[in-house]
Amino acid sequence: MERRDFVSNIGLTLALACTAGLAACSKGGGGYGGSTPPPPGNTAKLTLNLTSDLPNIGDFRISNGVIIIRTGTGKTAGDFTALSSTCTHQGCTVATYNKSTKLIECNAPCGHGSRYALSGAVNTGPAPNPLAAYKIAITGEVLTVS
Template sequence: MERRDFLSTMGMTLAIACAGGIAACSKGGDSPEPDPNPNPNPNPNPGTRLTVNLNSQVQNVGDYLISGGVVLIRIAAGNVPASFSAVTSTCTHQGCTLSGYSGGKIECGSSCGHGSRFNADGSVSNGPATTALAKYTVEISGTTLTVK
């Protein structure tokens, strides 16, 4: 192979690799994609994202549930709306599904691997995310909690 052909081929290969890398990184940003299935629990009430039975779920302070596009956390005792935090389960950095709640922080899943963490109220604790998680309204009727 001639030196000129070799350099031409290498130049094209490098250009293609760089273009692929730029395209792969362009997905980021602070705008998550909408959850394609915001509520896997069928519910006749439109606007309801999640329904929970407080007799069997999130009973203790620190308990959490990730379902239907929502992270629901019990932050205090008592079955009143102020005892719960409900935020979107979609990370605002790369749109990954949040994976858990530990040490008072909501953690972004290992599928993104960027390490963003959020406080229970949805505010950013550790970046690279810069935008807070969307908050949802919690309503309680008897022992049924509804996230809207």
């Protein structure tokens, strides 16, 4: 194999690997378990079963572009916070909710360190804007975010 062909093949291999990596990372938000995607045709972003999901204050889920956090002991909309899970700085998915600081943290994969209050307001930049809030409705044991 000539040097030019070798270099060309390496470039193509790297381009394919990067494309596959970006496609895998762009899924965002899923993988935290316990959440149910809404049924087709439904405008809900997320539904949860209050009997089994988020049983304790500080528990959270990130799914379907939403971070939902249990903030109270009851089963009313006021006992939960639902915000966009898309960081307003670089568009990546926020990483976690820190129970100790009560802040939503965007540490990975962007690594820039933005933090948000439970209201969605920016606590620590460089994020320029707050996280968008979503409506929460509870019917029986089912919580719906829309």
